[in-house]
Amino acid sequence: MTTGPHRPTAPAGPPVSRRGLLRAGGAAALALPPLLGACSGSGRSGTVRVVGVADQQKPLGTLIERYRADHPDARFSTSFAPTDQVQTVVRTQLAGGNAPDAHVLFPGSGSAMSMVELARSGLLTDLSDQEWTRNIPKNFDAAYRHDGKTYLYSAGSSVIGAVYNKKAFARAGVEPPRTWSELLDVCAELKAEGIVPIALGAQTPWVTQLISYALVPNAVYAENPGFDADMAAGRATFAASGWADALGRYQELQRRGFFNANPNGTTFEQQTALVAGGRAAMAVQVSAVLATFREAAAHPADLGMFPFPGGDDPADQWIPAGIVVGLGVAAHAENPARAKEFIAFLGRQENINRWATDVSAIPFTRDATTRIDPVLTDFLPLVDARRAVPFMDQSWPNAEVQPAHFAAVQDLLAGETDVKGALRQMDTAYRKQP
Numbered sequence: 001m002t003t004g005p006h007r008p009t010a011p012a013g014p015p016v017s018r019r020g021l022l023r024a025g026g027a028a029a030l031a032l033p034p035l036l037g038a039c040s041g042s043g044r045s046g047t048v049r050v051v052g053v054a055d056q057q058k059p060l061g062t063l064i065e066r067y068r069a070d071h072p073d074a075r076f077s078t079s080f081a082p083t084d085q086v087q088t089v090v091r092t093q094l095a096g097g098n099a100p101d102a103h104v105l106f107p108g109s110g111s112a113m114s115m116v117e118l119a120r121s122g123l124l125t126d127l128s129d130q131e132w133t134r135n136i137p138k139n140f141d142a143a144y145r146h147d148g149k150t151y152l153y154s155a156g157s158s159v160i161g162a163v164y165n166k167k168a169f170a171r172a173g174v175e176p177p178r179t180w181s182e183l184l185d186v187c188a189e190l191k192a193e194g195i196v197p198i199a200l201g202a203q204t205p206w207v208t209q210l211i212s213y214a215l216v217p218n219a220v221y222a223e224n225p226g227f228d229a230d231m232a233a234g235r236a237t238f239a240a241s242g243w244a245d246a247l248g249r250y251q252e253l254q255r256r257g258f259f260n261a262n263p264n265g266t267t268f269e270q271q272t273a274l275v276a277g278g279r280a281a282m283a284v285q286v287s288a289v290l291a292t293f294r295e296a297a298a299h300p301a302d303l304g305m306f307p308f309p310g311g312d313d314p315a316d317q318w319i320p321a322g323i324v325v326g327l328g329v330a331a332h333a334e335n336p337a338r339a340k341e342f343i344a345f346l347g348r349q350e351n352i353n354r355w356a357t358d359v360s361a362i363p364f365t366r367d368a369t370t371r372i373d374p375v376l377t378d379f380l381p382l383v384d385a386r387r388a389v390p391f392m393d394q395s396w397p398n399a400e401v402q403p404a405h406f407a408a409v410q411d412l413l414a415g416e417t418d419v420k421g422a423l424r425q426m427d428t429a430y431r432k433q434p
Contacts, residue, residue, distance in 0.1 A: 047075040048335050048342065049100040051090055053083050053325060055288050056104065059155075059358040066354075067345050074338065083206060087112045094123045097332045101339040105152050105328035107143035108394030109434075110402050117399055118328065119146040120434070125329035125336060127151060132347025135365040143323040143394060153343050154326030155355035156363040159319055159379045159388070160214050162308045163293050164282035165275050168195050172281070176306040178314040180249070187258040190281045198253060199280035200263040200413075201271030208409035209402070210284045211253070211308075213392055215246035217318035218310030221389045228395045231430065238430070239423040246310070247419045251412060264413050272296050276303070284308050287360040287376060288324050305375045307382065319382050322391030324361045397434055404429035 052060055057080045068074050079100075081089075086104050091112050093099040105124070109116035118124050126149045127133060133150040144152045164176065172193040177183040187197035201207045219242035220227050230236035238244075253259060260266055260280060272289075274280035276296035285293070287305065294300035307319050327346070329339045345351060349363075353370050356363040360373040362383065372380065382388055393402045408422035417425075 046335065046338075047077050048102065048338050050076060050078045050102045050327075051086065051100040052078070052080050052104045052327070053086055054080055055292070055359055056080065056325065056327075058291060059355040062354060062358065063346060063351055064342075066351070067342055074342075094118065094330060094332075095121070099123075099330040099332065101333040101335045102327050102329050102342065104325060106325055107152055107154060107323035108390070110393035110396035110399060112399045114394075114399070115144070115152045115328065116146050117434070119149070119151050123331050124151040125331050125333065125340065127153065127329065127340065127343060130340070130344045130347055132344070132352070132365075137364060140323060140364060143390070151328055152323075152326050153328070153346055154323045154364070155346075155352045155359070156324060156361040157321045157383075158286050158288040158324045158359065158361045159321045159376065159383070160210055160284065160286050160308070160391070161305050161319065161379065162198075162214075162282040163275060163285045163290065163303060163305050165278045165280070165297075166302050166304055168278045168281040171195065171278075176304075177309055178317070179309050179312045181312055183309050184252075184256070187253070187256065191257060195278075196260045196274060196280035197258040197282070198260075199266070199271040199274040199283040200259045201266045201268040201283075202263040202410055202413055203266055204268035204271075205403070205406040205410075207268050207271065207285075208406045209393070210286065211250050212243075212246055212405065212409065213320045214284050214308040215249055215310040216243060216392060217320055217387075217389050218316075219243065219246040219249075222311065222316060222318045222387075225389075232395075232397065237423075238426045239420060243423055243426075244419050247409075247412065247422055249310075250409070251419065254413060264410055278302075287373070287379075290360040290373070290375060291358065303375075306378055316387075317382060318387045318389065319379060320391055321362075321379070321383055321388035322394055323364070324356075324359055396430065398429070398432055399434075400429040400432045401426055 050060065060078060064076050090099060090103050104113060106114045108114055111117065128150045136144050144150050169175065172190045172195060174186045174189050177186045190197040223242060227236060227241065260274060271283050272293055273296055275283045276293055290305065293303055297303055307317055309317060311317065327343060329336060329343060333339050346355065349365065349367050350369065352363045352365065357371065360375065362372060362376065363370055396402065404425045408417065408425045411417040412422050
């Protein structure tokens with residue numbers, strides 16, 4: 001997901017957005033960071049230009065410094081921006097031949113800056129000759145590879161669940177729920193205590209998708225693991241599937257007053273502050289943004305995370321888990337050798353571990369030195385039991401479905417459409433030719 005999950009580390013100023021694999025338009029009108037708006041001059045000086053999204057700032061900052069310790073002659077310029085801006089500006093630069101050497105790249109397909117979309121257009125450099133690519137698990141091929149070639153570097157996968165404030169839960173005398181029915185009861189008790197049960201920052205488009213993604217695994221894939229193939233073959237639609245149940249439950253949370261007031265007027269940053277400060281109990285989010293929530297909290301240990309229950313059988317809980325946002329090398333990079341060398345450095349196990357730790361992800365390959373964020377403890381058994389499905393957009397055939405989903409959820413929250421109308425919008429977008 002244009003997570004995040006998924007995710008988004010900020011430049012100067014407050015943290016900005018991530019997405020999982022997301023695409024949106026509203027923020028594109030904002031002033032661009034100087035390096036993001038710049039053209040190609042840095043390449044001729046031998047400086048490797050890197051553009052990423054917010055959640056990549058911390059791992060890239062750390063790993064660039066480690067790389068330069070062994071390559072003191074290497075020079076980098078980095079810029080980090082919201083997903084919306086990156087999707088607009090970097091995509092244009094790639095097509096115009098003046099893109100950064102290495103840039104944010106989303107796994108799979110389904111967004112304007114996804115691996116498949118850019119590889120189809122001949123805008124990426126093949127990384128298949130690098131050693132780390134041999135360790136990519138076969139079931140992750142669709143996220144990293146197109147037509148048998150590897151174009152994406154990503155450290156591993158993140159999960160979507162509920163980031164929650166332990167003190168808020170304690171004030172209401174509740175524990176993390178394990179079923180949908182328990183979730184409704186917990187939300188009612190939190191609300192009675194004057195605590196917003198679920199903070200929702202739907203003004204930030206990529207946030208709109210996360211509750212859908214948390215509910216769809218149980219509503220769709222638990223019954224039909226081959227749903228994506230059925231969609232691709234024209235044997236299934238969003239409207240005639242468990243997606244209707246998932247969006248219906250999304251609406252139920254709003255109808256019962258379990259969200260903050262005016263979700264469509266609330267940003268990701270405000271959502272984060274509500275939970276970090278204890279005014280809201282939880283937010284459905286991608287694990288890659290945990291660092292952002294922890295930075296906003298007075299006591300980071302007050303925050304935990306649990307699988308958001310989409311069904312009523314805790315022994316058959318399904319979750320979304322997707323490859324985190326990574327990097328690609330532009331096909332027309334001005335410093336391709338240095339950019340590829342840096343990617344190869346990132347592919348060392350110790351650096352895969354470091355990146356994954358910074359974004360609370362599960363490394364795509366592990367060794368004895370790998371340490372998983374303890375907050376993911378409740379998610380690992382579900383991943384290992386193969387009850388985790390990729391973020392839905394990573395298998396969508398074009399870059400139109402995701403923004404249609406964003407808009408449909410915002411319309412649902414505003415009362416401007418119903419579930420059937422929302423899913424018709426998504427089915428129409430799905431059928432568009434890439």
